[in-house]
Amino acid sequence: MPQHVENIANSTAIELKQLSAGYRHTTVVENVSLTIPHGKMTVLVGANGCGKSTLLSTIARMLKPLGGSVLLDGKAIHQQPTKAVSRQLGILPQSPLVPEGLTVFELVSRGRFPWQNFLQQWSDEDELAVEQALQLTGTTEFAHLSVDSLSGGQRQRCWIAMALAQQTPIILLDEPTTFLDLRYQVEILELLHSLTRHHNRTVIVVLHDLNFAINYGDMLVFLKQGQVQGIVHDGKNCTPELIKTVFDVEVQMSINPLTGKPFFLPFPATIGQNRWPL
Amino acid sequence: MAVMTMASGYRGSRFALALPVSLLLVCILAILHLGIGARTIGPQTVIQALFHFDAKNFDHRIIVSLRLLRLTAALLVGAALGIAGVLLQALIRNPLGEPHILGLNAGAAFAVVVCTALGITSTSQSLIAAGGAAALFSLVIALSSAGRGGLTPLKVMLCGVALSAMVSSLTAAILILDEQTLLAMRTWLMGDLAGLRWERVLHALIPLVVGLVLAVSIAPSMNILALGDNMARGLGVNLLRIRLIAMMAIALLCGVAVSIAGPLGFIGLLVPNIIRRLVTDDIRLMLPLAALLGAGILLLADMIARLLLAPQELATGIMTALVGAPVFVFIASRFLK
Amino acid sequence: MSRAMRNAGLRALRVGRISRIIRPKTIIYSLGLILIILAVLVFGILQGSLPVPASDIGRALFYPQTLAAEQHYVVWDVRLPRLLMALLCGGMLGLAGAAMQSITRNGLADPGLIGVKEGCSIVILTLILVFPTIGLVWRPLAGVVGGTLVALLVVLLARDFSRPRFVLIGIGVSWFFAAGIGIFMTTADVRNVQTALVWMSGSLQAATWPLLLVALIWLLPAAILLFITARSSDIALLGNHTATGLGVHLPYLALLRFIAPVFLTAASVSCVGSLGFVGLMAPHMARFWLRGGQMALLWGSALLGALLVLVADTVGRLTFAPLQIPAGIVIALVGGPFFLLLLWRRRDRL
Numbered sequence: 001m002p003q004h005v006e007n008i009a010n011s012t013a014i015e016l017k018q019l020s021a022g023y024r025h026t027t028v029v030e031n032v033s034l035t036i037p038h039g040k041m042t043v044l045v046g047a048n049g050c051g052k053s054t055l056l057s058t059i060a061r062m063l064k065p066l067g068g069s070v071l072l073d074g075k076a077i078h079q080q081p082t083k084a085v086s087r088q089l090g091i092l093p094q095s096p097l098v099p100e101g102l103t104v105f106e107l108v109s110r111g112r113f114p115w116q117n118f119l120q121q122w123s124d125e126d127e128l129a130v131e132q133a134l135q136l137t138g139t140t141e142f143a144h145l146s147v148d149s150l151s152g153g154q155r156q157r158c159w160i161a162m163a164l165a166q167q168t169p170i171i172l173l174d175e176p177t178t179f180l181d182l183r184y185q186v187e188i189l190e191l192l193h194s195l196t197r198h199h200n201r202t203v204i205v206v207l208h209d210l211n212f213a214i215n216y217g218d219m220l221v222f223l224k225q226g227q228v229q230g231i232v233h234d235g236k237n238c239t240p241e242l243i244k245t246v247f248d249v250e251v252q253m254s255i256n257p258l259t260g261k262p263f264f265l266p267f268p269a270t271i272g273q274n275r276w277p278l
Numbered sequence: 279m280a281v282m283t284m285a286s287g288y289r290g291s292r293f294a295l296a297l298p299v300s301l302l303l304v305c306i307l308a309i310l311h312l313g314i315g316a317r318t319i320g321p322q323t324v325i326q327a328l329f330h331f332d333a334k335n336f337d338h339r340i341i342v343s344l345r346l347l348r349l350t351a352a353l354l355v356g357a358a359l360g361i362a363g364v365l366l367q368a369l370i371r372n373p374l375g376e377p378h379i380l381g382l383n384a385g386a387a388f389a390v391v392v393c394t395a396l397g398i399t400s401t402s403q404s405l406i407a408a409g410g411a412a413a414l415f416s417l418v419i420a421l422s423s424a425g426r427g428g429l430t431p432l433k434v435m436l437c438g439v440a441l442s443a444m445v446s447s448l449t450a451a452i453l454i455l456d457e458q459t460l461l462a463m464r465t466w467l468m469g470d471l472a473g474l475r476w477e478r479v480l481h482a483l484i485p486l487v488v489g490l491v492l493a494v495s496i497a498p499s500m501n502i503l504a505l506g507d508n509m510a511r512g513l514g515v516n517l518l519r520i521r522l523i524a525m526m527a528i529a530l531l532c533g534v535a536v537s538i539a540g541p542l543g544f545i546g547l548l549v550p551n552i553i554r555r556l557v558t559d560d561i562r563l564m565l566p567l568a569a570l571l572g573a574g575i576l577l578l579a580d581m582i583a584r585l586l587l588a589p590q591e592l593a594t595g596i597m598t599a600l601v602g603a604p605v606f607v608f609i610a611s612r613f614l615k
Numbered sequence: 616m617s618r619a620m621r622n623a624g625l626r627a628l629r630v631g632r633i634s635r636i637i638r639p640k641t642i643i644y645s646l647g648l649i650l651i652i653l654a655v656l657v658f659g660i661l662q663g664s665l666p667v668p669a670s671d672i673g674r675a676l677f678y679p680q681t682l683a684a685e686q687h688y689v690v691w692d693v694r695l696p697r698l699l700m701a702l703l704c705g706g707m708l709g710l711a712g713a714a715m716q717s718i719t720r721n722g723l724a725d726p727g728l729i730g731v732k733e734g735c736s737i738v739i740l741t742l743i744l745v746f747p748t749i750g751l752v753w754r755p756l757a758g759v760v761g762g763t764l765v766a767l768l769v770v771l772l773a774r775d776f777s778r779p780r781f782v783l784i785g786i787g788v789s790w791f792f793a794a795g796i797g798i799f800m801t802t803a804d805v806r807n808v809q810t811a812l813v814w815m816s817g818s819l820q821a822a823t824w825p826l827l828l829v830a831l832i833w834l835l836p837a838a839i840l841l842f843i844t845a846r847s848s849d850i851a852l853l854g855n856h857t858a859t860g861l862g863v864h865l866p867y868l869a870l871l872r873f874i875a876p877v878f879l880t881a882a883s884v885s886c887v888g889s890l891g892f893v894g895l896m897a898p899h900m901a902r903f904w905l906r907g908g909q910m911a912l913l914w915g916s917a918l919l920g921a922l923l924v925l926v927a928d929t930v931g932r933l934t935f936a937p938l939q940i941p942a943g944i945v946i947a948l949v950g951g952p953f954f955l956l957l958l959w960r961r962r963d964r965l
Binding site: 057060061062082083084085086087089090091092093095096097098099101103104105106107109110111113114116118119120121122123127130131134140143144166 | 617619620622623624625627628629632633634635636720843846847849850852853854856857859860861862863864902906908
């Protein structure tokens with residue numbers, strides 16, 4: 001059953017129409033219809049295997065849809081030439097490869113590829129974009145070092161810098177904070193947040209951590225077994241029942257005093273009812 | 279306990295069937311092999327020649343004085359390579375192990391070519407070949423055991439190829455600089471059973487027997503080695519000693535094979551894989567089967583090599599490579615993900 | 616120009632409508648390499664069975680008519696084509712190795728390892744047997760066809776060329792075809808066999824000006840293709856997803872960057888036989904000395920490959936004079952230990 005959700009926001013950048021996605025003979029995501037709000041952070045959440053990475057990859061045109069379509073500004077993304085799309089959409093995949101000995105500066109400058117051609121391989125705009133990206137991510141100090149000599153958090157920031165240098169209005173990230181220290185997780189999410197607020201980018205991100213997702217996401221899409229279970233805007237209407245359905249865990253909801261948004265603790269609601277015999 | 283006895287009993291029954299069948303096959307192939315040549319001789323006559331030898335019968339004389347030599351050589355070389363293959367694959371725990379690939383043949387051939395070029399023809403050519411084989415093989419194993427992952431199939435293979443290529447180039451260089459040696463050795467270099475003399479075969483017998491004895495003596499320990507280094511150590515196996523003896527046995531057997539027939543490849547690859555698939559992976563049982571199967575395959579290859587482009591005789595080693603290489607590719611694509 | 620860029624060793628170069636990002640150190644080193652090549656070239660022209668006095672080098676190159684007839688012949692008909700051929704083939708193999716290693720993301724890939732040489736040789740040997748009088752021009756064509764077919768076979772069997780088993784399967788396939796070559800080697804006339812052995816071992820003796828031209832014709836399109844796709848190749852190194860995200864059309868790129876090296880290797884083998892693992896060594900040496908992306912790697916590998924073959928040929932020609940050792944054997948003798956060193960350095964990663 002298609003679940004179409006209308007969004008109240010201003011201009012739409014990406015629209016999913018009855019999208020089914022997966023791999024050759026396996027359908028992972030079924031019949032999803034969604035409108036991604038412009039200039040906001042959309043977070044895809046769900047348990048492992050629910051299809052969130054597959055969905056993101058299909059939006060990013062890495063995978064061909066098995067049914068339905070992904071529309072970028074009204075046109076099917078898979079039919080547009082890939083270089084044109086790369087000027088609109090930037091991607092940070094889950095485990096990117098780093099060639100040996102590549103410096104941070106070179107990595108970030110790779111992000112300018114969609115804007116370059118054979119003659120113009122390093123225009124003023126390219127240089128400016130890379131500088132800006134380095135500054136925004138705080139990686140200017142070690143721009144001359146090789147990427148594989150950096151820590152996990154620093155490396156991730158370099159990849160985000162590359163995506164920023166691409167200067168696309170839309171950025172997609174697949175689990176950018178997994179395996180990072182808490183401090184770096186917060187740093188990166190704050191960076192992404194400010195990109196939407198101050199630089200007018202649209203960000204779609206797959207996150208593992210529910211509470212971070214609620215805190216930073218303007219729109220949360222809950223996925224379970226390839227279908228949309230619920231959509232939460234600005235933390236409203238996010239109920240423990242929804243969490244139970246999606247993650248199969250009892251949670252207790254509290255309100256974050258700093259942001260007014262909910263956060264969830266995985267405790268049984270009825271404390272004192274021992275489930276485990278001692 | 280009961281499970282283990284049942285399993286070995288089951289394997290034992292397969293072996294009990296396989297052994298006589300292989301023996302029979304080898305006998306048949308041997309008789310056919312003796313019949314091939316410039317003058318085709320029927321099986322009946324062959325059997326007669328072997329059991330009721332008549333010195334006045336021309337066919338009988340051909341069989342005994344000419345062809346019997348080639349048959350004996352083929353049987354010995356095939357058996358040696360088969361057994362060496364079993365030991366080698368058990369040693370490096372890798373179904374892609376093979377004397378040819380891992381540099382044994384290249385080392386042996388190099389040693390022999392150097393001696394021939396220098397004019398040293400000695401009775402212990404097998405030992406020289408074995409020495410060359412052992413040296414290069416030890417180098418391959420030593421190099422590929424280095425590093426965090428230890429002895430992985432990929433590293434062993436690559437080291438074997440690199441060292442073989444290097445040593446083969448040296449051999450090629452010598453042959454280019456010395457046309458006489460090239461003439462004498464070009465067919466031998468491909469691995470062939472033509473142009474043999476009884477002396478060579480007889481001189482190889484002692485190293486062969488020593489190699490066989492060593493192989494049989496370590497067979498039970500090799501079975502335990504297959505369980506992994508730690509398990510084997512826990513069960514009281516002296517890893518270093520077993521490995522050294524195994525390498526000696528392999529080198530001797532390969533040295534024998536190379537000194538008689540030149541560097542013949544892929545028999546050591548095919549034989550253990552076939553036996554493991556069809557019969558058993560108990561090394562004690564594999565050894566006799568490997569000897570028979572190796573001999574049989576070599577006889578078959580030799581026959582095809584001589585008949586395929588008759589009257590032109592192809593080097594047997596070419597035949598074994600033409601069949602063996604695709605098998606290698608097949609195993610590689612299945613075994614290595 | 617920012618401090619970050621400067622610290623990373625990069626500079627911007629803008630001339631009219633063309634803008635590039637360059638690494639000055641790399642350019643200087645490359646120029647140095649070119650000078651070394653020229654020096655060895657001059658040395659090679661002067662040395663040999665008929666030595667030419669050093670003072671005559673100017674005349675030898677620019678006013679050949681003023682030389683003695685013998686000297687003219689030796690320099691212009693024997694040495695120069697041979698030396699230039701060494702440079703050309705070495706460059707081709709270097710380029711091929713660099714391109715293949717980058718597209719397969721496998722530092723041990725080399726068209727020579729996966730059977731291209733054998734496929735090439737078999738077709739050419741067959742050609743010589745069946746059409747002994749055929750013109751020289753047809754050899755590279757036949758060889759390239761043979762080499763490409765074998766390469767495609769390996770890709771088909773291995774299905775995925777970014778995995779290590781690709782190299783192993785390639786090795787297996789090369790053995791199969793080597794057996795085929797063995798059929799020729801053991802059944803043909805001994806003199807033919809020795810000639811063939813020498814040719815297959817990588818001999819530049821047969822180099823002539825027409826052959827040089829043929830090799831050049833094969834080199835240019837493939838090299839141009841590789842240079843044009845160099846930047847995309849840099850992006851492809853970042854992983855399939857990232858590359859697609861940046862707008863690189865991966866299937867086309869992979870095909871082009873796989874076929875071009877095969878062509879180059881097959882063409883080189885067709886002209887002068889097997890030159891060992893030049894394609895394997897040159898890119899690693901280039902990466903060691905020069906920093907930079909695909910462009911630098913391509914240039915560096917081409918120059919180093921050329922230098923390698925030139926030096927090997929000169930050594931093989933002069934060391935045991937009048938006996939000539941084919942360049943391929945000299946390179947194999949050097950390449951073997953080098954390959955092992957490579958394996959040693961990667962021992963933790965394999």
